[in-house]
Amino acid sequence: MKKIISFPHMDNYYVPITFLLKKVTDYEVMHPLPITKRTLELGTKYSPEFVCVPFKYNLGNYIESLERGANVLVQAGGGCRYGYYAEVQEQILCDLGYNFEFHSLVDNNQNVLINAYKVLKKINNKLTIFKYIYYMALTLKIINYMDKIDIYIRANIGFEKRKGDFGNLLNKMLEEIVNIKGFWNLRKLYKKYNILFQAIQINKPIDCLKVGLIGELYTSMEPFCNYYLEKALAEMKIQMDRYTNVTYLLITKLFNKRKVLKKCGCYCKYLIGADGTDNVAVARTLALKGYDGLIHTKPFGCMPEVGAMPILQKLSNDYEIPILFFSFDSHTAEEGIKTRLEAFYDMIMMRRNKHD
Amino acid sequence: MINGYLGVDVGSISTKGVIINDHNKIMAKVYLWTEGDPIKAVKKVVTLLEEQIKNKRIKIIGVGVTGSARKLIGTILGANIIKNEITAHAVGTLSIEPNVRTILEIGGQDSKIIILEKGIIVDYAMNTLCAAGTGSFLSSQAKRLGVKIEEFGHLALTSTNPTKIAARCTVFAESDLVHKAQIGYKQNDIIAGLCNAIVANYLNNVGKGKRIKAPIVFQGGVSKNIGVVEVFKNILQEDIIVYENGHLAGALGVAILSKDNSKEEEFNFNIKDIKFETRGVVCEGCPNHCDIICVYRNSKLIDSWGNRCERGKIE
Numbered sequence: 048m049k050k051i052i053s054f055p056h057m058d059n060y061y062v063p064i065t066f067l068l069k070k071v072t073d074y075e076v077m078h079p080l081p082i083t084k085r086t087l088e089l090g091t092k093y094s095p096e097f098v099c100v101p102f103k104y105n106l107g108n109y110i111e112s113l114e115r116g117a118n119v120l121v122q123a124g125g126g127c128r129y130g131y132y133a134e135v136q137e138q139i140l141c142d143l144g145y146n147f148e149f150h151s152l153v154d155n156n157q158n159v160l161i162n163a164y165k166v167l168k169k170i171n172n173k174l175t176i177f178k179y180i181y182y183m184a185l186t187l188k189i190i191n192y193m194d195k196i197d198i199y200i201r202a203n204i205g206f207e208k209r210k211g212d213f214g215n216l217l218n219k220m221l222e223e224i225v226n227i228k229g230f231w232n233l234r235k236l237y238k239k240y241n242i243l244f245q246a247i248q249i250n251k252p253i254d255c256l257k258v259g260l261i262g263e264l265y266t267s268m269e270p271f272c273n274y275y276l277e278k279a280l281a282e283m284k285i286q287m288d289r290y291t292n293v294t295y296l297l298i299t300k301l302f303n304k305r306k307v308l309k310k311c312g313c314y315c316k317y318l319i320g321a322d323g324t325d326n327v328a329v330a331r332t333l334a335l336k337g338y339d340g341l342i343h344t345k346p347f348g349c350m351p352e353v354g355a356m357p358i359l360q361k362l363s364n365d366y367e368i369p370i371l372f373f374s375f376d377s378h379t380a381e382e383g384i385k386t387r388l389e390a391f392y393d394m395i396m397m398r399r400n401k402h403d
Numbered sequence: 404m405i406n407g408y409l410g411v412d413v414g415s416i417s418t419k420g421v422i423i424n425d426h427n428k429i430m431a432k433v434y435l436w437t438e439g440d441p442i443k444a445v446k447k448v449v450t451l452l453e454e455q456i457k458n459k460r461i462k463i464i465g466v467g468v469t470g471s472a473r474k475l476i477g478t479i480l481g482a483n484i485i486k487n488e489i490t491a492h493a494v495g496t497l498s499i500e501p502n503v504r505t506i507l508e509i510g511g512q513d514s515k516i517i518i519l520e521k522g523i524i525v526d527y528a529m530n531t532l533c534a535a536g537t538g539s540f541l542s543s544q545a546k547r548l549g550v551k552i553e554e555f556g557h558l559a560l561t562s563t564n565p566t567k568i569a570a571r572c573t574v575f576a577e578s579d580l581v582h583k584a585q586i587g588y589k590q591n592d593i594i595a596g597l598c599n600a601i602v603a604n605y606l607n608n609v610g611k612g613k614r615i616k617a618p619i620v621f622q623g624g625v626s627k628n629i630g631v632v633e634v635f636k637n638i639l640q641e642d643i644i645v646y647e648n649g650h651l652a653g654a655l656g657v658a659i660l661s662k663d664n665s666k667e668e669e670f671n672f673n674i675k676d677i678k679f680e681t682r683g684v685v686c687e688g689c690p691n692h693c694d695i696i697c698v699y700r701n702s703k704l705i706d707s708w709g710n711r712c713e714r715g716k717i718e
Contacts, residue, residue, distance in 0.1 A: 083691035360612035369526050382471065383513075387529055390489035394524040401523045 050074040050148075052119040052170075053112035055105040056082050058268050059193065060293055062221050067186040068121075071179060072171045077117050079108040082271040086111055091377040093139055099346035100376050101265035102132050104272060106139065113145045119170070123152040123159070126264075127321040127351050159297065185233065187297065189224060192237040194292040196220065199244055201289060205281040206251035216243055251286075256395055259333040260289040261326045261359075262344035263352050266375050267291050273344050273375060274384050280342075283392050288338070290329045291322065300325065314358050321351035327358050334366035339395040341368060347376035369394060407461035409670060410658025411448060411480065412491065412651070413441045413470035416511025416538055417624060419654040420448035422456055422463065427498045427659055431455035432651055441472040442479065446675045449480075453672045463670035467491075467661030469653050471512070478698055478706045479679050483666040486657050493517050493524050495656025496620050499646055504616040507635065507643075508652075509605065509625035511538040516610050528609050538624045540573050544580060544597060548590060552628075559595040559630025566596035576600060598630035602638060617641045622649035677701055688714035 052068055054061070056079040068076045080086070082104060090107030101124075109120055120140075122133035133151035140147065150170065154162040164179050196217070204213045220240045227233045258280060266272050267289060280287055303325075308315055310328035318324045330341055343359060345352035356372065363370045371391045373384065405424055412419040414437060422431040433451045437444045467484040468477040469491035477485035488510075496506050497519070506517040514537050518526040530537070545552045559565075566588045569579045576597075583593055619641055625631055626645045635643050648655065680699040685692050695709040697717055707717040 080690075083689060085690040085692070357612060363526070364612070364614060367525070372528075383529075386471075386487045386489070389487040390524075390527060390529075393487070393490040394527065397523045398525060401521070 048118070050119050051077050051117045052121065053077045053079060053109070053117035054121045054123070055079060055108040056086075056269070057265065058270065059217075059221055060190070062225060063186045063189045063193065066189065066225050067182055070182040071167050071174055073173075074119060074170070077112055077115065080111050080115075082108070082269070087377055093143065095135075097348060098132075098135075099128075099349055100272065101129065101263075101269075101346060102136070103377055104265070104269065105132065106136055109136065109140060110143075110145075113140070113147060118146065119148045119150070121150050121152060121166075123163075127349070129321075185227075185230060187294075188230065188233060189227070191294045191298075192233070193221075193224070194294040195237075196240065196244060197292065198289075201277065201287040203247075203249050203251060203286075204277075205284045205286065206249040206255070208248040208250050212247045213244070216240070216247065256283075256285045256392075256399065257338045258285050258287055258395070259329065259338050259341045260287055260344070261291070261329050261341055262373075263346060263349050264291050264296060264322060266344040266346055266373075268293075273373070274379070274381055276342065276344070276373075276384075276388075279385070279388055283388075285392070288333065290325070295325075296322075314362055319351055319354045319358075323351035323355035326352070326355050327362065330359055330362055330368075330370070331366075334362065334368045338368060339399060340391065341370045342373065342391070343370055344373045344375065347374045369398075404460050404462050407456070407463045408465040408467070408658045408662045409452070409463050409480075410467045410491075410654040410656070410661060411445060411469070411476060412488070412653035412657065413437065413445060413468065413472035413476045414511050414653075415471055415513075416542075417650075418444040418448055418470075419651050420445075420452050421651050421654045421658055422452055422461065423655065423658045423662070424461070425662070427655075427662075429648065429651070429655065430459065430461060432648070432654075434650060437472075441476055442679050442681075445476050445479065449672060450675050463672075464667045465658075465661035465664060466670050467657035467659075467664075469657040474708065475681065475696075475698065479700070480670070480674065481668065482661070483668060484657065484661045484664045486660055488513075488653055489515060489517060489527050489529070490524070491653045491656035491660065492622070493519065493656065494659050495652035495654070496622065497522055498655065498659055499648070499652075500618060500620055500644065503618050503620050503644075505613075505619045507605070507610075507619060507621045507626075508623040509537060509601070509621075509631075510623040513537060514605055514609050514623070514625075516605075516613055516615075518613055518615075526613060528611075528613065530609050540576070541597070541601065541625060541628070544577070547577075547580070548584075548594065550590070550594065555594060556598070556627070556629035556631065558591045559598045559628075560633060562589070562591040562595035564592055565599050566592045568593070568596040568600045595630060598628070598634050601625070601631055602634040606638065615639060615641075618644060620644045620646070620649070622646065622652050624650055626650070684717065686710060686715035688712070 052074040061078040065076050065078045086107035089110045090103035094103045094106055124132055137149040150166045152163045152166055168174050200213050207213055260267055307324050307328045312331055314327050315324055359370055407422045410421050418437045420433045421429050424430055431452045433448045466480045466482040468482045469486050469488050473485050496503055508515045513530055515529040542552050545555050566583050569575045621643045626649050632643055678701055682697045684695045686695055693710045693715050695707055695715055697707040698705050
């Protein structure tokens, strides 16, 4: 039987993951369908009710891929209880009667990159460590460049002169990036697109409103899950800043452990767990930079973020920076999110006018 | 002929309408139940408002709409401003009490807290996930106990020993309430317990971590419940201001915002004779199946929304 490998969806990261899997395995790679309401419905139907919402999205992705013929699934989550989701999801899918192999790239006792090699070696016996290191490094570089471009887009997309310029160019870049032939080629492509992105005409005032996006990784990165929060903010002509991305989670965070607590100032003495401490550190950094507000997102019941919230609330009072808290689940009403977001915009606008 | 501005606040439970003049003075006001049909409720509001200003020679040149049905009603009334409830409430309250620092608001299905400083909103929060501690919960419990919601507060004040009720969640609260009633707690004690529970829930949930400073204004439908007001006073140890028109603050605020909007257009009261209809369509363009709402005026499509992308656009 032909092996078809698939994985969960998160923003545009399916592009580098597809690239990596194509290079290091000889399986056919099926990237998941874009998330729709159906994905969430399927995921919710078969998930434990109080599990956090990324679990439901992932499970929905798996079911949709299995329906389309995938028979090897990969999970890569960790940090919080996410680290145990792979086992539970495997069991649920087994109980549903699907026939598949399941691999978890994360082992909580081991570095992700080392464990990923072990797992990929199991999938493809011919994989040498050199080949793995080369393609892993190349994939990380792709991710790194994508994230760099994303940071520029987030800061400027609200001010584009012709609507859709940034989005169209990004799609073009993602189409091209999968065909790169090596580091040198990739770097050339990045430079080319960097110039193209800089060349997009924008109409950005120096004193535009600035909002920082913090919170749990999945809800802050997957646009369907946060009800296209970034799109809504862009339409309000707000500059956005988000530290959480895959580069940060895989690389920067490793070298950042001590610095993070330092950046938290007097707010944290110990690590909160998962990304909680990082969010406090980012919140404080942005508050010191004079941002107009912060938006914190988390899935309903996310323990590390629940732990971070009272600290953020105190920080909000001390630095007089408003923080809007969102808690997403499969039943979240979209209207309610819009109402809060509009009010948030009115508030930061009013505050700004007061200072002027 | 003087200029007037219409503000409408279409909430889940009640619909409020006011007409103000250039000096933010309320010339006419209406408060009635939405009863699940915002279009019908608004037509009724418009009819009643027209009757009140019949002999006053007022020309309405601006319409503002707020509340959970603001988009639908805004389209129907041809509003020059559609605003969220939080901003509308803050603006409305500031016009009555310019020094206000905290606005507590408990409405039909949501509750919010707004913190202000020198007339500027600096922080707010809205209940996120459940309806525990809102007006609809109180009114359903009043019905269960066979008490008129208007008498609820007065009955609570007669209690000397309020029952403890688990208020974390409406489902738990209700079963706890039934249980307490069955084992013989007095009705007024239970009612007072409910008032305590509402306030405790509000402060733990919406008001968590917020700096509540005087002057404090309490508004929304539940502010008419004197029992809840007393509990707030006891817990916060501050004076709680409740205005006679507190329940109209949203409508008043949005009328003021409409006045400040430069776009002027005369409002026609014959809206009540026009047939408005909404139809839900499910887009089959992709598996997302967006629910698209189409609004028809005399069977002619005037607006539609709910689609995520161009494929679902209906014209």
